[in-house]
Amino acid sequence: MTSAWITFRGEEHEVEYTDSGYEPDTGAHVIEWGFKGLSPDEHEALAITNDEDQEICEALAARGYDEEPWYD
Numbered sequence: 001m002t003s004a005w006i007t008f009r010g011e012e013h014e015v016e017y018t019d020s021g022y023e024p025d026t027g028a029h030v031i032e033w034g035f036k037g038l039s040p041d042e043h044e045a046l047a048i049t050n051d052e053d054q055e056i057c058e059a060l061a062a063r064g065y066d067e068e069p070w071y072d
Contacts (some may be wrong), residue, residue, distance in 0.1 A: 003017075003019065015035055017031055017060050
């Protein structure tokens with residue numbers, strides 16, 4: 001897991017994320033993330049919209065991969 005600071009709703013927050021790169025069969029860019037220090041319930045209570053989630057994923061994707069893609 002990697003951590004980074006992002007701007008969310010006008011404030012700086014630290015997030016932890018895993019960027020596995022692009023899946024070779026679908027081309028999907030897989031990023032799993034969450035706010036550092038928040039429980040799943042606290043994270044859910046933020047009611048993050050799809051647009052906000054996409055914006056966060058794009059910002060994290062611009063930082064690069066955590067590990068090498070697993071292509072054959």
